[in-house]
Amino acid sequence: MNAIAFTDVSRSYGNVLAVDGLNLTVETGRTVALLGPNGAGKSTSINMLLGLIRPSGGRIELFGRPPEQAVARGEVGAMLQDGELIPELTVRELVDFVRGLYPEPLDLDAILQMADLTDLAGRRAGKLSGGQSQRVRFALAVAGAPRLLVLDEPTAAMDVESRQRFWAAMRDYAAGGRTVLFATHYLEEADENSDRVIVVARGRVVADGTAAQIKAKAGGHAVRFTLDGQSAAGLDALPGVSAVEVTGGTATLRTADPDATVAALYRGTSLEIRDLRLAGADLEDAFLALTREP
């Protein structure tokens, strides 16, 4: 069964088309990253998925139901970018309060332990650091034992160590066959913590697959050299080349066949090639290639 299904979903704000005909399905039990640059439409998609805003067109279903129904049944937990915590309540009181709203919540101590909050249980929410507050938001999101957990840039305020602990907690939660969808700008986070990466840009899906598939889609290798003001004309016609970029005097050719590209570069052009470097495209290269403005 699909946990999430978007069919031709769009959403405009005035004349800004934030989400532009999004089609995607997520099977139950998957952990999926929604990866995209600023303004790609990730938060808008998540807010529609939670029933907080309505699509301008298209249809969204969670476990075969409209989002509002799935949320009302306690099937969905969410950690949004700016959820205010009630500052006077302690961590324990807050988590226990939210647990009380759900029919079959997780055990209080288990939640505190999973979110690494046991030692902070007696602290008032108003006295927490940014990273600690994020952990409380995570605890509140999982309190009702939702089948679907939605996280919008959950590690934004966290340092490296907190991030690692956060993702370990998320994987713990997902391990019980639950579905997780998280939005991030961070390629490594998407790569390390999901089994599928959906890349969005300008409100559309531009790539969908495992991190390895996304790297391959963007052109498997990069050939770089110093161009220093020489013309890049014709480089895109060399064998294997799918894209050419010139930045700061350096040319980058994306190619599926680096041997043929390099041979043709030396034999078939009159360019003076300096500092030639060959690299397997990393996820960063792939991401930039896929989300670049046309």
Ligand SMILES: Nc1ncnc2c1ncn2[C@@H]1O[C@H](COP(=O)(O)OP(=O)(O)OP(=O)(O)O)[C@@H](O)[C@H]1O
């Ligand atoms: N309430 C709003 N009113 C007007 N425009 C909006 C509103 N919310 C979002 N937008 C616009 O819609 C587009 C998509 O924004 P959205 O916040 O969904 O992207 P995002 O991928 O979540 O970005 P970020 O990673 O920066 O959070 C952007 O162009 C944004 O400026």
